[in-house]
Amino acid sequence: MITLHHLENSQSIRILWLLEELGGAYGFKMYDRDPETMLAPDDYKALSPLGTAPVITDGTVVLAESNAIIDYILDKAPNQDLRPKTDDADRVPYLFWFHAAQGSYQSLQTGRFVNSIAVERSPRLVRGIIRKVMATLDSAFYGPRLSTVMGMMEEQLSQHPFIAGERFTAADIALGYTVQMASMRGQLSDDYPHTQAYVERMEARPAWQAALAKDGKFQGVPS
Structure with missing residues (x-):
């Protein structure tokens, strides 16, 4: 077992x-x-x-x-x-979002979160410098890439109730957690209403x- x-x-x-x-x-x-x-x-x-x-x-x-x-x-x-099976129309979006959840979205969120912790735990004498470095990194790397991923997600969820299409799949489990974390950390703004609604649907599931x-x-x- x-x-x-x-x-x-x-x-x-x-x-x-x-x-x-x-x-x-x-x-x-x-x-x-x-x-x-x-x-x-x-x-x-x-x-x-x-x-x-x-x-x-x-x-x-x-x-x-x-x-x-x-x-x-x-x-x-x-x-x-x-x-979804290999001949299912949802197979390709399933594969993309199942792996993008971890390979792109989660890794970017984790990197941004670790940077914020680094700022908080840095010595006070150099904290201002560390904060500026991390802000530059965020604006040049994490921010734009997260905006791209979240924009794609919002577009997909504006057309379908679930991330791979019309039914709940394991891609929703892989992605749903990461989106929930973004929401809990205040990183899911009103610019993403369909994604916000998606989080609510995931959190309402009896299994969750x-x-x-x-x-x-x-x-x-x-x-």
Whole structure:
């Protein structure tokens, strides 16, 4: 049986959400972050060479990385409709958004978030300089790229209720978490009304609510 090793306030909430959407039996082990460093505990890091969330185990299999885990779980649950087939019209948008969620959007959001932490934790004497450097980096790199991704997302969601088309898929799980984090951090402005409505639809799903209840501590920060 697949067991989710779930780190509080982490991207592994995606996998918990997926498992609740599928509705089958699964194992669950909760890990708390170190209250001072906010990092994963040593026993969690020992599960995977990366030492990052999420991680699942299945017999002798130990697997990290959100999208790899999603694919592994869906391979084990063939009687589901969360991954469009190769001849499905939604297959191409599914593939794009499933991978853009992590490869583009999440990485940009995480980079911007890490930069903000770097400013906050820098020595006071050089904080002003660090803030200017990070602001330059944000305006030259993170800001424009995030605007492009979010603009594409807004356009897609203005035409469809879900990111790959007319039905909910695993791409919505991969992307939905990241958009929720943007919303919680005040980074989803009124310029993106369809994306805001999308977040509300994702948060209203019974499986998302069940995942939150099982987690019991989710606040969305850190990622």
